[in-house]
Amino acid sequence: MGRGSVQLTFSKRRVGLFKKAHEISILCGANVALIIFSSKGNLYEYSTNSCMERILERYMRNSYVEKTFPIQEPESQEDLCQEYEELKRKVDALQRSRRHVMGENLDTLSLTELQQLELQLETTLKHIRFQMNKLLLDSIAELQRKEKSLLENKIVLENKIIENNNAITMARQMQAKEQGRDQASSSTPPTLLLLNSLSTALPPWMLRPPS
Incomplete structure (x- = not known):
């Protein structure tokens, strides 16, 4: 095939290919990108x-994600059975140990x-005693x-009770003093009261004693 025939075939096929890409984008609502380099x-x-x-940016982003986080194939039935048996052995071992x-x-x-079991129990008992002693010490410190x-x-x-008692005592002492002064003024002898009244009523020369 001559070079001219090759170029003619390329041009026809390229136009048809672009037309199909356009139809796909219109009919299917897809985003289509097509790049072609000729032999020249x-x-x-x-x-x-x-x-x-x-x-192209979307393509690069999706391509990076697929390369970084490849989709794992679902595990086969045989793999699931092996995993189940392994888990079952671990559970049985834990139950025996318990x-x-x-x-x-x-x-x-x-x-x-x-x-080995005795050593394990002694080690566990030490941890239990340590934790118990720690809790006891914390409780004592709190108390x-x-x-x-x-x-x-x-x-x-x-101190407040002492202050209140002192205040009550002082109040009683002051009350007792006031009552004592009142009683002293009310217990003056009648003769003295009479003389006091006369001294205010008679002239001074009648109150002089005879010479």
């Missing part, structure tokens, strides 16, 4: 609504396994703090 290096392109850059810790089915253990607060409140209340 000429560029021919088609894009929906002339948005080639946006379509029974051994509770002191059950110990006859199935060897001497080495019993020694001591409350005791100190109560003692401080007691001292404050005692």
Whole structure:
């Protein structure tokens, strides 16, 4: 085939290809981008609504996501069965360990396994005692703090009681003094009262004693 025939065939096919791309974009509502380089290096392109850059950007973004986070194929039935068996073995082992810790089915253990279990229980018991002692110390510190607060409140209340008693005592003493003054003024002898009244009524020469 001559070079002229090749170029003619390329032109016809290119036009048909662009026409099909346009039909797909219209009929299916799809975004289509088509890039063609001829044998001579000429560029021919088609894009929906002339948005080639946006379509290429979307392509690059989706391509990056697929390469970075490849879609994992669903696990086969065989893989699921193996995973189930593995999980079942772990659950059975945990249940046996729990029974051994509770002191059950110990006859199935060897001497080495019993020694390991004893060491595990001793270590667990140490942790339990440490936590228990920590809680006890925290409780004692809290009680001591409350005791100190109560003692401080007691001292404050005692001082207030003393102040109130002193105020009551002073009030009673002042009342007693006032009552004493009132009684002293009301207990003056009648003769003295008479002389006082006469001294105000008679002239001074009649009150002089005889010479």
